[in-house]
Amino acid sequence: MTVAPSPAAPTRRRRGWVRYLGLTPFAFYVLLFLAVPTAIALGTGFLDAEGSFTLDNLSALLDPVILGAFASSFWVSALTAVVGAVVGALVCYALLGTRADGAVRSTVDSASSVLAQFGGVMLAFAFIATIGIQGLVTVVLREQFGIDIYADGVWLYQVPGLVLPYIYFQVPLMIITFMPALQGLKPQWAEASATLGGSRVTYWLRIAGPVLAPSFLGSLLLLFANAFSSYATAAALISQGAQIVPLQIRGALISETVLGRANVAGALALGMIIVMVVVMTAYSVLQSRTTRWQQ
Amino acid sequence: MTTSPVSPPRSAPLAPTPPAAKPAPATARVNDTAVSIGAEPSGRARWIILGAVGLLFVVPILSMVEFTFRDGLAGAYTLDHWTVLFDPEENSRYRQLFAAIGNSLTLAVVTVAIVLLVLLPTMILVHLQFPRLRRVLEFICIIPITVPAIVLVVGLAPVYGVVTRLLGGSVWTLAFAYGITVLPYAYRAIQANIDAVDMVTLSEAARSLGAGWGSVLARVLLPNLRRGILAGSLISVAVVLGEYTIASLLNRQNLQTALVQVSKSDPYVAVIFALLALLLVFVLLLLIGRVGSTRPGRTSP
Numbered sequence: 001m002t003v004a005p006s007p008a009a010p011t012r013r014r015r016g017w018v019r020y021l022g023l024t025p026f027a028f029y030v031l032l033f034l035a036v037p038t039a040i041a042l043g044t045g046f047l048d049a050e051g052s053f054t055l056d057n058l059s060a061l062l063d064p065v066i067l068g069a070f071a072s073s074f075w076v077s078a079l080t081a082v083v084g085a086v087v088g089a090l091v092c093y094a095l096l097g098t099r100a101d102g103a104v105r106s107t108v109d110s111a112s113s114v115l116a117q118f119g120g121v122m123l124a125f126a127f128i129a130t131i132g133i134q135g136l137v138t139v140v141l142r143e144q145f146g147i148d149i150y151a152d153g154v155w156l157y158q159v160p161g162l163v164l165p166y167i168y169f170q171v172p173l174m175i176i177t178f179m180p181a182l183q184g185l186k187p188q189w190a191e192a193s194a195t196l197g198g199s200r201v202t203y204w205l206r207i208a209g210p211v212l213a214p215s216f217l218g219s220l221l222l223l224f225a226n227a228f229s230s231y232a233t234a235a236a237l238i239s240q241g242a243q244i245v246p247l248q249i250r251g252a253l254i255s256e257t258v259l260g261r262a263n264v265a266g267a268l269a270l271g272m273i274i275v276m277v278v279v280m281t282a283y284s285v286l287q288s289r290t291t292r293w294q295q
Numbered sequence: 296m297t298t299s300p301v302s303p304p305r306s307a308p309l310a311p312t313p314p315a316a317k318p319a320p321a322t323a324r325v326n327d328t329a330v331s332i333g334a335e336p337s338g339r340a341r342w343i344i345l346g347a348v349g350l351l352f353v354v355p356i357l358s359m360v361e362f363t364f365r366d367g368l369a370g371a372y373t374l375d376h377w378t379v380l381f382d383p384e385e386n387s388r389y390r391q392l393f394a395a396i397g398n399s400l401t402l403a404v405v406t407v408a409i410v411l412l413v414l415l416p417t418m419i420l421v422h423l424q425f426p427r428l429r430r431v432l433e434f435i436c437i438i439p440i441t442v443p444a445i446v447l448v449v450g451l452a453p454v455y456g457v458v459t460r461l462l463g464g465s466v467w468t469l470a471f472a473y474g475i476t477v478l479p480y481a482y483r484a485i486q487a488n489i490d491a492v493d494m495v496t497l498s499e500a501a502r503s504l505g506a507g508w509g510s511v512l513a514r515v516l517l518p519n520l521r522r523g524i525l526a527g528s529l530i531s532v533a534v535v536l537g538e539y540t541i542a543s544l545l546n547r548q549n550l551q552t553a554l555v556q557v558s559k560s561d562p563y564v565a566v567i568f569a570l571l572a573l574l575l576v577f578v579l580l581l582l583i584g585r586v587g588s589t590r591p592g593r594t595s596p
């Protein structure tokens with residue numbers, strides 16, 4: 001290849017700022033499309049209608065309705081993250097030992113990619129067709145088994161209705177994010193464990209388990225964050241009211257006609273980001289533990 | 296050097312069959328060993344897990360299929376909702392939807408290009424040349440999870456005012472925002488691969504054998520990172536095609552916003568298109584996956 005530098009100037013020794021030139025495209029891109037928009041979005045939370053500094057919008061966070069929305073967001077995200085992580089990890093385990101380029105793996109990979117992040121609006125359609133008032137499962141349960149899942153009222157278009165659709169995209173996301181970690185387990189470890197007389201249980205509890213634990217918990221937190229910030233499915237499913245935080249933000253955004261409400265969106269966003277920062281900080285700590293044993 | 300990727304024992308788990316050093320016919324026996332020492336599930340356990348989860352996940356899809364054949368609420372079935380799509384006089388109503396699908400595909404391509412041309416080189420560069428910046432890069436890449444789309448879109452509106460002035464208002468510019476949205480997922484996929492491959496040793500070994508940096512990148516690093524790159528691209532495509540929040544609040548047409556519009560007037564057609572879109576993306580990802588797994592260099596040990 002022709003790009004080799006002269007032996008006298010090894011790349012590692014390249015002087016000063018020239019080395020950093022390679023980082024500028026990414027830095028510039030992130031600055032323009034991540035840092036600037038985030039600053040603008042959060043900044044509006046501290047502005048009143050005239051554009052001067054105020055803390056009034058933040059008091060909206062203590063409103064009982066908004067606190068209730070945060071609580072709902074919280075339990076839906078936690079529940080679906082735990083279920084998604086456990087089921088997803090089980091599927092990852094089941095996939096170990098299948099050929100990486102085989103039909104099973106590629107089918108699961110593709111299906112997971114489709115469902116994990118492609119869903120959104122369409123998952124709302126899917127679950128209306130499944131457990132809507134005239135949904136297939138609803139009708140079969142009612143007419144064949146005499147079970148009315150809506151005996152206590154229709155819950156699909158309320159917060160509890162989000163649980164099943166959310167799990168439906170959490171499990172595939174877990175498969176996508178956790179599979180690489182599980183594949184990173186080196187077969188030599190299992191062989192070494194077996195050679196030294198270790199059993200299956202020993203291997204999973206004392207070797208694979210501790211190695212995978214940070215990845216698993218990291219994926220769990222990622223799933224929580226994913227559900228907490230998810231908007232499309234809820235927006236398509238819940239037409240009345242704004243029972244979770246993202247719907248509250250949208251409500252505040254589109255009701256600019258109501259004086260002073262527009263900047264409440266900024267305050268809500270700030271509240272949401274505080275929760276997210278806590279979760280993602282824990283995630284970072286776990287990630288650093290993940291890389292520690294690999295070095 | 297041969298054209299096959301450098302695969303020292305450390306990167307063996309990334310090879311199709313874990314112990315890459317063993318000859319291909321031994322695959323079955325190798326798996327038996329892995330099963331008996333507990334590293335892999337037995338065949339029965341595997342199919343019970345995959346079968347049960349798969350069954351549960353198929354139910355909503357089947358329900359959507361069943362819904363598209365319903366004739367009102369009476370319980371009768373009809374093909375009308377499907378045949379109308381192939382009727383040239385009727386389906387012009389859905390032309391907007393076809394255009395929106397085109398928009399979404401364009402956005403997916405441009406977003407993957409951003410991932411491969413901006414994120415990937417930066418990750419490799421940081422890993423090899425700026426080890427101290429690894430944590431900084433990781434921090435930056437997970438920020439978009441901390442800053443959800445619905446928050447970002449408020450600040451993106453003024454930014455897109457500028458973008459539209461500079462580059463015009465065509466739909467592909469939305470990919471700049473989507474590149475940020477997919478950043479955490481693409482990063483995680485690629486980084487998991489980087490972590491499992493000792494890139495520093497690999498590149499130093501290749502360099503000491505006389506390879507130039509271009510050669511190191513094309514014949515050593517990228518082949519070893521192909522699974523991560525592929526996974527990152529796949530999830531980016533899926534994210535972009537499913538994106539609703541940013542497009543709808545910036546008033547651009549993509550697949551999802553068009554589906555929501557259609558569902559208000561004709562839920563049957565919306566569900567049909569949702570199904571077709573799911574199928575299309577599934578096949579697309581399956582194809583990309585197959586292409587990625589049959590690259591040259593895979594077969595020769």
